[in-house]
Amino acid sequence: MINFVLVGGGAALGACARYHLGELGKRYLSVNFPIVTLFLNISGSFILAYLFGHNLATPLYLFLGTGILGGYTTFSTFNSEMVLLWQQHRYQTMLLYCGSSYLCGLLAAIAGLWLATIK
Known part of the structure; x- marks a missing residue:
């Protein structure tokens, strides 16, 4: 049950971040290209791999990786x-x-994975 809360709570936060960054992009960027989604997905890929490279405890990874970054990307x-x-x-x-x-x-x-593995 706690895993559902971790993933769901994280996803809500990530989706809110995605929404607000999207609104900022619409307000300040006047390009005819989906640059905001591109940025969100690329930065999300980097952060997710970085987190994965740190072998986080399962609850923390569920909240940050699956939850927040799942909602963010x-x-x-x-x-x-x-x-x-x-x-x-x-x-x-x-x-x-x-x-x-x-x-x-x-x-x-x-x-992201390379950066996480640098000692």
């Missing part, structure tokens, strides 16, 4: 934005967004 918004770009016939932007999301997300995770 967003695969569903990423896919919705991909579909929107497709529907708008912005194929190059869609490919750039998809490629940069996956490649930069993977590189960020590698960097």
Whole structure:
């Protein structure tokens, strides 16, 4: 039961952070590219790998990794934005967004894991 509370509470906090950062992005960034979601997912990949590299106790990892970062990152918004770009016939932007999301997300995770293992 406590695991549900840890994950759910963390997810609520992470989703709130994602929402507020998204609103800040809308207010201050006037780009025609889903840069906020890209930033959230790449930074989330980095932080998650960094936490994973520290072998945290299960309850702490459930709260921070599964909960907060699960709510902070967003695969569903990423896919919705991909579909929107497709529907708008912005194929190059869609490919750039998809490629940069996956490649930069993977590189960020590698960097986070590497940074966590430096002694």
